[in-house]
Amino acid sequence: MLYDRNCLEGKRILITGGGTGIGKGLARHMAAHGAQVHIWGRRAQVLEEAAAEINREVGERVFWQAVDIRNYEAVDAAVGEIWDNYGPLTGLVNNAAANFIAPTKDLSPRGYEAIASTVMDGAFFTTQCAGRRWIEQGLKGSVVSTLVTWIWTGSPYVVPSAMAKAAVNAMTMSLAVEWARYGIRLNAVAPGPFPTDYAWQMLNPTADSSVGATQADQVPMGRFGEMSELGNLVLLLLSDGADYITGETITIDGGHHLAAPSTFAGLNSMSDEQWAQAKAAAKAASEKSKAQRSV
Ligand SMILES: CCCCCCCCC/C=C/C(=O)SCCNC(=O)CCNC(=O)[C@H](O)C(C)(C)COP(=O)(O)OP(=O)(O)OC[C@H]1O[C@@H](n2cnc3c(N)ncnc32)[C@H](O)[C@@H]1OP(=O)(O)O
Numbered sequence: 001m002l003y004d005r006n007c008l009e010g011k012r013i014l015i016t017g018g019g020t021g022i023g024k025g026l027a028r029h030m031a032a033h034g035a036q037v038h039i040w041g042r043r044a045q046v047l048e049e050a051a052a053e054i055n056r057e058v059g060e061r062v063f064w065q066a067v068d069i070r071n072y073e074a075v076d077a078a079v080g081e082i083w084d085n086y087g088p089l090t091g092l093v094n095n096a097a098a099n100f101i102a103p104t105k106d107l108s109p110r111g112y113e114a115i116a117s118t119v120m121d122g123a124f125f126t127t128q129c130a131g132r133r134w135i136e137q138g139l140k141g142s143v144v145s146t147l148v149t150w151i152w153t154g155s156p157y158v159v160p161s162a163m164a165k166a167a168v169n170a171m172t173m174s175l176a177v178e179w180a181r182y183g184i185r186l187n188a189v190a191p192g193p194f195p196t197d198y199a200w201q202m203l204n205p206t207a208d209s210s211v212g213a214t215q216a217d218q219v220p221m222g223r224f225g226e227m228s229e230l231g232n233l234v235l236l237l238l239s240d241g242a243d244y245i246t247g248e249t250i251t252i253d254g255g256h257h258l259a260a261p262s263t264f265a266g267l268n269s270m271s272d273e274q275w276a277q278a279k280a281a282a283k284a285a286s287e288k289s290k291a292q293r294s295v
């Protein structure tokens, strides 16, 4: 362990999308360093199993709520429940997201909305509901959002995601200034590829789509990132040791975006037929996950 295993003792951290992938890895990392962690997602069973798995390793530190972050009332009520039943949050990780690869000309308004509203509205709602309470109660807080290097480079075939992540980057810089006087810090991380089950089903659904952003051989360091590496960075930003860092988005990508291509530009060569196959594969995965939703 890089950090003392009790360095987050007394911290209470909400991680949206904490039941799977990177969010679950972050929940494990923060809980293993002494924090109480609250995880959100739309699938009760997935959250319950993730919390139980981590709690078997660290003791009763992880709690869950089924919340759709696109629903402001639900977000406000769930943040209120944490405050009432456990105490004030000290940190928030805006990690939940939606994404899939698609040619932009074929995106329906609902397809655009599913991605943009989850990434942008969800992060705003959750940040505002925590931030308002911190300000009213004179408490400090730390917000860390999981972005991507496309906020600087853009990326074809994931345009709603690139747009919405750029908006959350703007929120990070803006509120860092507006809320600094309250002791509230906002930062973000921009990871390169950290393969997770669902993201790879959405972003690399067929053999033909295995180019560009999702490939380890395109990373100068020649490998994917490891969860503990991302965990250590997010832990630092959530800790009191980083009290003078705000408004920053820190890349953690083994040099990927500086060497390019860290985008989906490589998908330019896919034919309409290959796109149809990619869409069918991604949709089959999303239907399966949808069937498990409780909110
Ligand atoms: C730099 C280094 C980089 C490293 C490489 C990695 C970089 C990662 C950066 C970011 C990564 C991520 O965010 S990865 C996150 C991946 N995780 C997730 O997406 C989790 C949440 N996902 C979901 O809930 C679903 O998969 C998703 C489809 C997105 C949303 O579900 P909803 O129930 O809200 O929506 P649905 O009703 O199913 O669909 C809404 C509309 O979208 C359309 N739609 C759905 N799937 C579609 C698809 N594959 N292609 C086209 N269109 C699709 C539908 O037809 C609907 O439109 P109509 O037909 O008009 O009705």
Ligand SMILES: NC(=O)C1=CN([C@@H]2O[C@H](COP(=O)(O)OP(=O)(O)OC[C@H]3O[C@@H](n4cnc5c(N)ncnc54)[C@H](OP(=O)(O)O)[C@@H]3O)[C@@H](O)[C@H]2O)C=CC1
Residues within 6 Å of the ligand: 016, 017, 018, 019, 020, 021, 022, 023, 040, 041, 042, 043, 046, 067, 068, 069, 070, 094, 095, 096, 097, 098, 118, 122, 146, 147, 148, 190, 191, 192, 193, 194, 195, 196, 197, 198, 199, 289
């Ligand atoms: N994996 C990677 O290489 C990279 C990932 N990222 C970012 O990291 C984050 C995590 O991605 P990753 O772990 O790979 O993917 P996952 O699909 O595993 O994680 C997404 C999470 O968000 C939750 N979620 C989605 N929509 C909602 C909603 N409306 N309300 C509440 N929760 C929701 C999902 O749970 P549920 O479906 O149950 O709601 C799921 O737990 C994302 O922000 C992504 O953009 C950035 C760069 C690289």
